[in-house]
Amino acid sequence: MRSLREIRRFIRQAPVESRPKADQAVLRQLLTEFATATGGVSPAAKRCDRKAVARRWVVKALTAAATVILALVLVGPPRHDMTAPPLAANTPSAADLLTVGYLNAACRRGGLEAMDRQCEEAARRLGTRPERVSARELIREFDGAPASKG
Amino acid sequence: MKTVANHRIVMITCVVALLACVTTARAAQTDNAALLYYQALLFYEKPDATTEQMLADFRAGKIGSNEAIREHLRKNRRVIDHAIAAGNLPRCDWAFDYSKGLDLTLPHLPGIRHITFLLWEDAEVLKEQGDYRTALDRCISLHQMALHAADRTMVTFLMAVSISSSANRVIQDLLPVAAADVERLSRLKTQVRQFQEKFPSISYALAQEGQTCALTMRKEETQTILRMMRGDSDSPKNESLAARISVADEAFFERNRAHWLNAIATLTRTVESGLAYAEMCTRLDELDQRFCDEAKDNPDATLTAFVLPATRKIYQIVTAQQTHFHAVRTALDLYIGRATTGRLPDTLPADALGDLFSGKPFLYEKANDRFILRCQAKMESKKTEANQYEFKIKQ
Numbered sequence: 121m122r123s124l125r126e127i128r129r130f131i132r133q134a135p136v137e138s139r140p141k142a143d144q145a146v147l148r149q150l151l152t153e154f155a156t157a158t159g160g161v162s163p164a165a166k167r168c169d170r171k172a173v174a175r176r177w178v179v180k181a182l183t184a185a186a187t188v189i190l191a192l193v194l195v196g197p198p199r200h201d202m203t204a205p206p207l208a209a210n211t212p213s214a215a216d217l218l219t220v221g222y223l224n225a226a227c228r229r230g231g232l233e234a235m236d237r238q239c240e241e242a243a244r245r246l247g248t249r250p251e252r253v254s255a256r257e258l259i260r261e262f263d264g265a266p267a268s269k270g
Numbered sequence: 271m272k273t274v275a276n277h278r279i280v281m282i283t284c285v286v287a288l289l290a291c292v293t294t295a296r297a298a299q300t301d302n303a304a305l306l307y308y309q310a311l312l313f314y315e316k317p318d319a320t321t322e323q324m325l326a327d328f329r330a331g332k333i334g335s336n337e338a339i340r341e342h343l344r345k346n347r348r349v350i351d352h353a354i355a356a357g358n359l360p361r362c363d364w365a366f367d368y369s370k371g372l373d374l375t376l377p378h379l380p381g382i383r384h385i386t387f388l389l390w391e392d393a394e395v396l397k398e399q400g401d402y403r404t405a406l407d408r409c410i411s412l413h414q415m416a417l418h419a420a421d422r423t424m425v426t427f428l429m430a431v432s433i434s435s436s437a438n439r440v441i442q443d444l445l446p447v448a449a450a451d452v453e454r455l456s457r458l459k460t461q462v463r464q465f466q467e468k469f470p471s472i473s474y475a476l477a478q479e480g481q482t483c484a485l486t487m488r489k490e491e492t493q494t495i496l497r498m499m500r501g502d503s504d505s506p507k508n509e510s511l512a513a514r515i516s517v518a519d520e521a522f523f524e525r526n527r528a529h530w531l532n533a534i535a536t537l538t539r540t541v542e543s544g545l546a547y548a549e550m551c552t553r554l555d556e557l558d559q560r561f562c563d564e565a566k567d568n569p570d571a572t573l574t575a576f577v578l579p580a581t582r583k584i585y586q587i588v589t590a591q592q593t594h595f596h597a598v599r600t601a602l603d604l605y606i607g608r609a610t611t612g613r614l615p616d617t618l619p620a621d622a623l624g625d626l627f628s629g630k631p632f633l634y635e636k637a638n639d640r641f642i643l644r645c646q647a648k649m650e651s652k653k654t655e656a657n658q659y660e661f662k663i664k665q
Contacts, residue, residue, distance in 0.1 A: 216501065218376050218377055220374045227583075243380030
């Protein structure tokens with residue numbers, strides 16, 4: 121292994137050439153190529169720009185989503201209207217159709233057939249068949265756990 | 271000796287305990303048919319649209335039974351069993367609140383129609399299988415249900431008419447298969463006569479309807495009446511009538527109640543007057559027109575015009591039902607005569623029941639494979655021909 125003194129001596133005696141014109145030309149070419157490759161922006165500046173663009177996009181997306189949600193809440197149809205068409209204000213309910221008054225009216229209009237049709241319409245809207253309930257579901261409900269269907 | 275005595279005591283205690291259990295169980299069973307019908311309605315499994323159409327065709331005799339029809343009956347076996355059990359009970363209390371008058375809801379009506387169809391379809395399938403005795407039992411259950419359904423309003427009365435007419439129609443269809451069974455035919459003849467005799471009269475139904483509607487003719491029920499006027503497309507929509515009701519005081523309702531009860535009394539007297547069918551229809555049309563016209567100028571007749579039942583139409587429906595009863599009973603005599611003598615009689619028995627449209631005996635036409643009982647007057651003048659009832663003969 122070389123001693124420290126020997127190494128210093130080697131450096132002092134090493135040949136060093138200096139050609140200022142050629143060195144400037146090389147340096148200028150390197151700077152030009154570097155500017156072309158990076159768009160004239162330093163890596164640090166580039167990182168800052170990317171963050172700013174991302175922030176702008178996030179803000180824009182959040183604004184759009186908030187606008188859509190607000191529009192749905194304010195002017196969109198209520199949840200129950202999505203499954204059933206709205207009834208006119210004077211449309212009798214299924215229970216109304218099964219009252220003596222409405223059935224009498226149906227009979228006046230079209231006899232037994234009209235009464236039958238009205239009964240069918242009421243049955244269709246009421247859906248008289250109950251869902252099956254198991255003892256296990258009832259016990260779960262008593263325990264406070266949500267009952268699953270099946 | 272002591273051991274024998276102990277055994278006896280133990281045996282007696284066991285028997286007493288057993289009897290007590292049986293008695294308690296019997297007491298726990300309901301005597302109210304309505305409770306069984308309500309349970310039956312909860313079990314009902316509705317067919318899909320295709321099967322529903324198939325069942326309608328099957329009832330109309332257009333097709334025979336198939337797997338889908340039999341499956342529908344299998345699924346609804348409990349409904350049928352409950353309806354049969356209900357039919358065997360004499361008491362039927364639907365527990366309706368009649369004080370609600372016109373606003374009384376009859377939630378059982380759609381289900382009762384479904385049970386009617388089930389019993390009908392079951393009877394037809396049983397007939398196909400050759401079990402006409404059980405099939406006839408289904409008809410008896412239908413007749414029993416008709417009596418239970420009749421209850422105390424005009425609407426339920428009409429539903430009962432419809433059920434009993436269905437029962438007679440199925441009996442008419444079953445008779446050719448049961449034609450040789452004189453014992454069963456004789457018993458059926460008695461049963462059908464009893465059902466006809468027990469069936470409420472139109473005047474009873476009118477009187478009950480009078481009471482039901484009168485309960486709504488009160489100031490507190492103004493909104494109910496106006497709501498029904500709005501919902502009834504054929505009711506007098508005259509704004510002045512509605513305005514009259516909306517500002518009416520209790521005295522207005524009292525006078526209207528009196529007018530209504532008078533109108534019902536007039537209608538009841540008329541249907542009990544014994545007028546011939548055609549004259550009765552004319553008279554009922556006149557009364558209907560008179561009561562409706564009266565409301566234009568007489569405020570006391572306002573509510574009568576609104577709730578007046580279509581009495582002429584109801585009278586026609588009931589006359590058709592009663593005539594059908596007569597035809598079935600007459601046919602039973604003819605089938606029994608044929609089973610006894612080996613051939614159909616050439617003429618109807620002297621005491622044969624007649625057609626209520628003409629008040630005359632049925633016209634009797636017989637052929638090898640059938641006989642027809644034809645009415646001598648039409649149900650409605652615009653109909654092309656009079657009602658007739660065809661009964662087939664199985665060779």
